[in-house]
Amino acid sequence: MAEARNSIAAPMGMAGSNPRADMITHFILILGVLLFALPIWIVLMGSTHDAGTIGRGDVPLLPGAEAAANYGAVWNQGNKQRAGVPVSTMMFNSAIMALLITFGKIAISIISAYAVAFFSFPGRMLFFWAIFITLMLPVEVRIFPTFQVVSDLGLVNTYAGLIVPLIASATATLLFRQFFLTIPDELVEAAKMDGAGPIRFFKDVVLPLSATNIAALFVILFVYGWNQYLWPLLVTTSTDVETIMIGIVKMLGSQGDTEWHLVMATTVLALLPPVAIVILMQRWFVKGLVETEK
């Protein structure tokens, strides 16, 4: 009976005046956190052991002595047995791809949203819908013909082929347009009276006001770009432009003679940049995620 009373006094989401319930909450949350982190922990610890330990299936849960050797080997040579590309090269390719996709998407989306929100011109709604409809045509549903277009344009195995087809963004355009519609008319009128043209207004007013939205999109789009898998798989066949995602799956091979300790070290390196950005820019990330999807 006393307990029922207690829980009435402290309904869910209210100040914790029930120490026992709080303890259970902490316990389950910590369990959840650990469950989430377990696979990362295994890979992190495994990457500091030699090939033999992992190959025997010992699954070490404590650090070993081979960290420098393993990370050095993959960073400089990749998977040497398979004539793999150095991880440093693949990380560079992934970084170029992720950053150019991110900035490309933000740049072309912000200017097209500006056109749609601040100008009146024939075909405005038609163009807006044309951009909007691309939401329904992800690359996954047009695999073969899109590859053919890229191949006809001679863009297979190039950075341009990796990046340009991915930088159209309906989501980012919608987000910017929605935000632009909240900029008060008085601000536009005042700028016009001061003799500022559309380009001045964009540079001095719209762009600074969009800083938060740009930061939020940066996180989401960087993760999107870095993690691309199907598209690079389609348009790259040479190792020159191989990204880390393609390289790491290649390293697995047919799993008969895989060098698991090297795969583990590469896994840690591959997930570090996007995870770091999400954690460091958490505030913008959460805002961006919840808002772009609305």
Added chain:
Amino acid sequence: MQRKAIFNNKLLPYLLLAPQLAITFVFFFWPAGEAVWYSFIRQDAFGISTQFVWFENFTDLFADPLYHQVIINTIIFSVSVTFLSMAFALGLAVLADRHIRGKDAYRTLLIWPYAVAPAVAAILYIFLFHPDIGLIGRALKGMGVAWNYTLNGNQAMLVVVLAAAWKQVSYNFLFFLAGLQSIPKSVLEAAAIDGASPLHRFRTVIFPLLSPTSFFLLVINITYAFFDTFGIIDALTKGGPGNATQTLIYRAYVDGRVNLDIGASSAQSVVLMIAVMALTLVQFRFIERKVHY
């Protein structure tokens, strides 16, 4: 919707729209149109002559028992991933919404899997479930379970489902948390004063108020399971063993890029386009309704 204060330039808006529209037409509309066109065409084995075959590619596709299996795989996969990731996320969000110490730390520690690539998530799950080198895989074998997801189709499906759901929990968690935080505290207090137990409050007050969020997440999760899990399947099972983990997207990739069967792959692309259109429409219908709340 249109604003009142507007600039009058004639050419500038077109210039601003040009880059986005150029990419949209060249890499979206043109290939999508081609997919539709190819889906009605059949090439002979040498690619010399082509023939317009109306709906033959589609009737062949839906007559193929393999495609039936792929459809069933996709349904099992999507429903399991959606249910698991949403259930876990809701549970964690309800707990993290309580006013406890270290709330923000928990949030940080629960959102990072969002940033892990599908292909990388798959590799993490290899180290958990591989029969020879995986932590859980070896433990299962030690207990006498005949565990080998590279040979057993059901086990393979289980592992890809777990990897895909694990990755999606963070996303659902953030939305459920936002949903919970928007429930007015006065409503909860009123229910508490009326003497409703925590469980009863959850069932009769919190859960109904979360239904817009849940419905939205349902659509998003199905879309995710359909379209964004290619990397997980390719890295973990390559659609195998047999065809046990082949989903619609994976099949379209195999037919288009590996078997170079353009007609079959294009017909599948068209089927997927219809699926994604239906999902998008459902999503936007729902958002429209939410606006009128």
